[in-house]
Amino acid sequence: MKLFLDTANLAQIKKLNQMGVVDGITTNPTLVAKEPGEFEEIIAAICKEVKGDVSAEVVSTNFEGMVSEAKHLSTIAPNVVVKIPIIPEGLRATKAVSGMGIRVNMTLIFSANQGLLAAKAGASFVSPFIGRLDDIGQRGMEVIEDLVKIRDNYKLKTEVLVGSIRHPQHVLEAAKIGADIATMPAEVMEKMMQHPLTDSGLKRFLDDWEKAKRAKASITV
Numbered sequence: 001m002k003l004f005l006d007t008a009n010l011a012q013i014k015k016l017n018q019m020g021v022v023d024g025i026t027t028n029p030t031l032v033a034k035e036p037g038e039f040e041e042i043i044a045a046i047c048k049e050v051k052g053d054v055s056a057e058v059v060s061t062n063f064e065g066m067v068s069e070a071k072h073l074s075t076i077a078p079n080v081v082v083k084i085p086i087i088p089e090g091l092r093a094t095k096a097v098s099g100m101g102i103r104v105n106m107t108l109i110f111s112a113n114q115g116l117l118a119a120k121a122g123a124s125f126v127s128p129f130i131g132r133l134d135d136i137g138q139r140g141m142e143v144i145e146d147l148v149k150i151r152d153n154y155k156l157k158t159e160v161l162v163g164s165i166r167h168p169q170h171v172l173e174a175a176k177i178g179a180d181i182a183t184m185p186a187e188v189m190e191k192m193m194q195h196p197l198t199d200s201g202l203k204r205f206l207d208d209w210e211k212a213k214r215a216k217a218s219i220t221v
């Protein structure tokens, strides 16, 4: 399973990328708006840091605007994937730009049927937002189960990219189901590394090491 960071913050990206655990990045207008600088510059800097796919989202809601933005965004770097919302004009734009060789991540997916339509239109990735479904009392993971089944039934090339991840358990469940990618905030990836027994285990090893060193030193004196 590929692990992506869901952030436009370069410092967070660099920190985790150095550990070799970041396969790609997703951004959205909310995340980019939090960072200083121009949109294109932010995306270009991220694309330089991370070799894998970097999603950058269009903000137009009509066909012409989405196509024009997609063409522009795809010139920033070869690893840019254009994020387009699943609305009727978005499906039309996805069909048009994917036909030009521009890869699309269809976003704001909240049902498996929306994901199926996105795949048919030519999206390379579908992004169901599971945390937002959980927030309104639905089981977000059910959409992932359905989409993974549909992907496998029809051998679709479209990758299931699980978004709106809130905690490590979401990542684990998505991995067990067979989702292709999980994208998460940096804090979730950091929590995935942590376990209290690792910390106490390491402390004990180091304490024992120091104790033994002191004991040996006192014998040789």
Ligand code: E4P
Binding pocket: 006, 026, 027, 028, 107, 127, 129, 131, 132, 162, 163, 164, 165, 183
């Ligand atoms: C995914 O591509 C989205 O950017 C993201 O996961 C949305 O998550 P949120 O619900 O935490 O905003």
